[in-house]
Amino acid sequence: xxxxxxxxxxxxxxxxxxxxxxxxxxxxxxxxxxxxxxxxxxxxxxxxxxxxxxxxxxxxxxxxxxxxxxxxxxxxxxxxxxxxxxxxxxxxxxxxxxxxxxxxxxxxxxxxxxxxxxxxxxxxxxxxxxxxxxxxxxxxxxxxxxxxxxxxxxxxxxxxxxxxxxxxxxxxxxxxxxxxxxxxxxxxxxxxxxxxxxxxxxxxxxxxxxxxxxxxxxxxxxxxxxxxxxxxxxxxxxxxxxxxxxxxxxxxxxxxxxxxxxxxxxxxxxxxxxxxxxxxxxxxxxxx
Numbered sequence: 001x002x003x004x005x006x007x008x009x010x011x012x013x014x015x016x017x018x019x020x021x022x023x024x025x026x027x028x029x030x031x032x033x034x035x036x037x038x039x040x041x042x043x044x045x046x047x048x049x050x051x052x053x054x055x056x057x058x059x060x061x062x063x064x065x066x067x068x069x070x071x072x073x074x075x076x077x078x079x080x081x082x083x084x085x086x087x088x089x090x091x092x093x094x095x096x097x098x099x100x101x102x103x104x105x106x107x108x109x110x111x112x113x114x115x116x117x118x119x120x121x122x123x124x125x126x127x128x129x130x131x132x133x134x135x136x137x138x139x140x141x142x143x144x145x146x147x148x149x150x151x152x153x154x155x156x157x158x159x160x161x162x163x164x165x166x167x168x169x170x171x172x173x174x175x176x177x178x179x180x181x182x183x184x185x186x187x188x189x190x191x192x193x194x195x196x197x198x199x200x201x202x203x204x205x206x207x208x209x210x211x212x213x214x215x216x217x218x219x220x221x222x223x224x225x226x227x228x229x230x231x232x233x234x235x236x237x238x239x240x241x242x243x244x245x246x247x248x249x250x251x252x253x254x255x256x257x258x259x260x261x262x263x264x265x266x267x268x269x270x271x272x273x274x275x276x277x278x279x280x281x282x283x284x285x286x287x288x
Contacts, residue, residue: 017236038091053130072144079151154185180225187215230261
């Protein structure tokens, strides 16, 4: 088999593995529901919207303070293959987390192809650094910051866990991120660059793999984290989930089984106070 055939086979395989839309019949309907529920939350929950953490227009975050001062902070980074969706689409997650006693921050980022993944990572570094530096102003406990993310957002969350924070700012502690929740993420970027329906916008090359694949990095410190992937998700999402748990086993607390859940359904589980995923995540946050 020649190289062109091998490349075509890889492309076809990873296009199928990463195309989450084809596995979810009501994909568009779910996104619409999220938008509607999130709009309701922003009308009815106390929040601070579009706080600037950087110079770019998209470098803004929404902050929903806990009812009690000095609470731990959950930073949730949205997915969308680095090229779609918005922080405002995920406000629906907030009520259960505020009810459990936590503040919630939802940072945005410039979408590809306007930004490279490296630039998006740097934007998330700026967001977390801003939250740490402004913790007292917003009644956040800077010693209890956790990061969570879904899909591409889980990749970004893992990159935050791997960050050497003092290199980014002398005032930033190495253990700025105390815990993580990684949901249906991609941690080995080599397969992603072979999915041409994605890479037309992401523009990943072989030279980007080492610096953008958190599974092959060493976490900055042994922060405790949990993983989860939907039982209805593709083999590659399942593999990626096992990979980060194995590579970062020193801090891995648990993998939460989600039988019968698809790629979008995992976000609903994360915002559902009755779900095993939510309860495991709350336990992790409380142990910080």
